[in-house]
Amino acid sequence: MHVVVLGAGVVGVTTAYYLAERGHEVTIVDRALSVASATSHANGAQLSYSYTDSLARPEFVPKIPSLMLGLDPAIRVRTLGNFALYPWGIHFLAQCTNAKARDNTIAVLQIALRSARLIAELQDELGLEFSYRRAGKLVVLGDDAALESARARRELKLQHGCVTEVLTPQEAIEMEPALGAMRQEIAGAVYSEHDEVGDAEAFSVELGDWLQSNRGVTFRPGTEVTGIRRDAGRLAAIRTAAGELACDAAVVCLGPWSQAFLRPLGIDPLIYPVRGYSVTLPPGPVAPTISVTNIKRRIVYSRIKGQVRIAGFADFVGFDVRADDERLELLLQIARELAPEAADYGVADKQSWGGFRPVTPSSRPVVGASKIPGLYLNVGHGVLGWTLACATAQDVASAVGQK
Numbered sequence: 331m332h333v334v335v336l337g338a339g340v341v342g343v344t345t346a347y348y349l350a351e352r353g354h355e356v357t358i359v360d361r362a363l364s365v366a367s368a369t370s371h372a373n374g375a376q377l378s379y380s381y382t383d384s385l386a387r388p389e390f391v392p393k394i395p396s397l398m399l400g401l402d403p404a405i406r407v408r409t410l411g412n413f414a415l416y417p418w419g420i421h422f423l424a425q426c427t428n429a430k431a432r433d434n435t436i437a438v439l440q441i442a443l444r445s446a447r448l449i450a451e452l453q454d455e456l457g458l459e460f461s462y463r464r465a466g467k468l469v470v471l472g473d474d475a476a477l478e479s480a481r482a483r484r485e486l487k488l489q490h491g492c493v494t495e496v497l498t499p500q501e502a503i504e505m506e507p508a509l510g511a512m513r514q515e516i517a518g519a520v521y522s523e524h525d526e527v528g529d530a531e532a533f534s535v536e537l538g539d540w541l542q543s544n545r546g547v548t549f550r551p552g553t554e555v556t557g558i559r560r561d562a563g564r565l566a567a568i569r570t571a572a573g574e575l576a577c578d579a580a581v582v583c584l585g586p587w588s589q590a591f592l593r594p595l596g597i598d599p600l601i602y603p604v605r606g607y608s609v610t611l612p613p614g615p616v617a618p619t620i621s622v623t624n625i626k627r628r629i630v631y632s633r634i635k636g637q638v639r640i641a642g643f644a645d646f647v648g649f650d651v652r653a654d655d656e657r658l659e660l661l662l663q664i665a666r667e668l669a670p671e672a673a674d675y676g677v678a679d680k681q682s683w684g685g686f687r688p689v690t691p692s693s694r695p696v697v698g699a700s701k702i703p704g705l706y707l708n709v710g711h712g713v714l715g716w717t718l719a720c721a722t723a724q725d726v727a728s729a730v731g732q733k
Contacts, residue, residue, distance in 0.1 A: 331578035331731055334359055334568050336555055336591070339370040342583035343534045343541070344719040345708050347452070348727035349581070350545035357548045357577070358538075359555055359570065366534035369585045369715060372608045372683035373530050374641035375461075375632040376621050377449070377717050379442040380494050380522035381469060383483060384434035384693045385712075386425035403660060404628035406645040406653070414589075415646055418602040421691035434692045435483070436490055438714065441695070441721045443491055446524065448720035456540055460532035461635045465621050467525035468497075468506055470516055472626040477518040484520060495521045508618035512669045514627075527621055527632050530716045550575075555584075555591065558705065565704030579730050581706045586649075586686035588709040592700075599696045601710050603649055603686035607661050608641035610634075610681035616671035627664055631672055637681075638673040640665045644713075654684045687713045697722045698729050706730055 331354050335346045338360035346356045362368060397405050409415065425434065453462060471477045477496070484494050502519035503510045509519075541547035554571040558580070567574040582588050586603035617638050622631045629642035642661055647653070666675045690696065690710040695718060697708050708726040711718050 331355070332357070332576070333730060334575055334577040334580040335583055336360075336568070336580060337583035337585060338362065338365045338534070338538070338549065338551070339368060339583065339585055340366055340530050340534045340716045341585065341708055341711060341719050341723065343538050344723035345581050345583050345726055346541055346547055347537055348723045349730065350541055350547055352727055352730075354730070356541070356545070357550060357575065359550045359553045359568065359575065361552065361554045363551045365538045365549075366531040369685045369687060370530045370534055371685060372610065372639070372681065373606075373685065373716065374608060374630045374713075375527050375529060375634045375639045376467065376630060377446070377526040377528060378467060378714060379446045379717060380467065380487065380492050380525055381623070382435055382438040382442050382714065384425070384431045384438070385689070386422050386434065386691060386693065387431035388426055388428055389479070391423070391426050403664070404643050406643070406647060406657070408647040408650065412646070412648050414602060414648060418600060418691060421600055425692050430692070432486065434694055436486070437694055438718070439487055439490055439492055441718050442714065445718050445721035446526075448724060452720065456537070458533060458536040458540070460529045460536055462528040462533075463526065464524065465527040465619065465633065467522045467621045467623065468502060468509070469520040469623045469625060470502070470509070470514065471518050471520070472515045472624075473517050476625060480518070480520050493524075497521055506618050506620045506622065508616045508669070508672060509622070511616040511671045514624060514668050525621065527634055529634055533716070558595065558702075560702070563703065565702055579704045579706065581708055581726055581730065583708045585709070585711075585715070586688040588688060588707070592707075595702060595705075597700050597702070597707075599707060599709050600690055601688045602646070604689045604712075605645040605647060605651075605684060605686050606641060606643050606713070607654070607658050608639055608683045609658060609662055609665070610637050610639045611673040611675065612677055613638050614671045614673045614675075618672060624668060627668060629661070629664060629668065631665075631669060640673065649686065651684060658682050658684070687715070689713070695722050697725050699732070
């Protein structure tokens with residue numbers, strides 16, 4: 331079959347890989363001029379297989395009033411004119427039960443653990459260069475309530491094959507001495523030995539180049555997708571600003587822009603674009619080697635390509651990017667306050683990024699056949715796009731042609 335993949339981010343390129351491995355002729359279409367230039371460009375650099383906790387859970391609900399009032403600097407919510415947030419928010423609140431939080435966390439965990447095996451197999455076979463290493467991950471917890479919650483989630487995940495350790499503050503500092511130079515309250519930490527780091531953009535570019543050279547995959551950059559054409563109810567072509575592209579099937583991998591593409595087709599994946607940010611800097615005198623996540627401040631530190639990538643925040647502002655400079659400056663300010671020696675904050679050529687993460691109310695991606703024959707979905711990966719990419723790509727590739 332000729333399959334068109336819509337989107338050349340990390341999810342789209344991995345989808346193309348598994349489709350090509352199944353013998354399909356594949357074309358990747360993206361409005362950008364280069365691979366992984368948006369959401370996948372400079373994310374937190376973490377392959378976070380162990381931290382799949384659902385955002386929607388009961389303890390989140392009491393925090394909503396303070397978030398709406400702007401009292402948490404790491405989360406910005408714009409309600410005025412932000413109409414897409416209301417229906418999404420209603421569905422999100424419906425997921426904030428203990429039972430649904432548990433089910434959603436485990437469902438995403440199972441995808442993540444399978445994806446970990448798949449990316450290792452892919453790397454063994456292809457030998458791509460994308461700063462890939464098993465760095466481990468420390469999730470720093472700021473109070474006893476967070477520590478007790480983490481212990482409960484650890485036991486839950488252990489039942490499903492995810493092994494982590496809950497550490498005392500002293501054990502965490504012994505494992506990562508850079509924590510001792512950080513100005514933060516540490517009630518404890520969760521350590522995952524198997525979590526990894528890497529450059530999602532480099533991975534996407536390298537895999538895309540390999541696909542072109544070894545599987546004949548065609549890229550059509552700078553091509554705006556405008557819709558589809560159906561023949562007797564079945565997908566027949568993708569409509570673009572440059573004309574129609576006939577195909578037997580197509581897979582939507584448009585990340586946060588999937589909602590706008592699918593809604594006119596009568597498909598609502600309930601995706602909201604949650605904006606996050608990152609800054610990549612030279613390491614400071616006490617830069618962490620293990621990836622460090624501060625849950626309370628919603629900020630991560632990762633070592634990648636000899637640099638320190640600092641990422642964080644979750645802004646519910648629609649597709650508004652007007653406050654990017656302000657938010658990046660705040661991210662740097664908080665990072666400097668928490669870890670003054672982790673990076674060279676005064677360097678002139680900071681590499682800054684802002685990107686939208688495609689979040690569903692349940693935190694689960696939407697993968698598989700749509701109600702339109704020939705049209706498939708691989709969307710809604712939230713903040714775990716690269717972490718889940720290989721498994722969901724394999725799943726959707728297996729589904730193509732089955733319905």
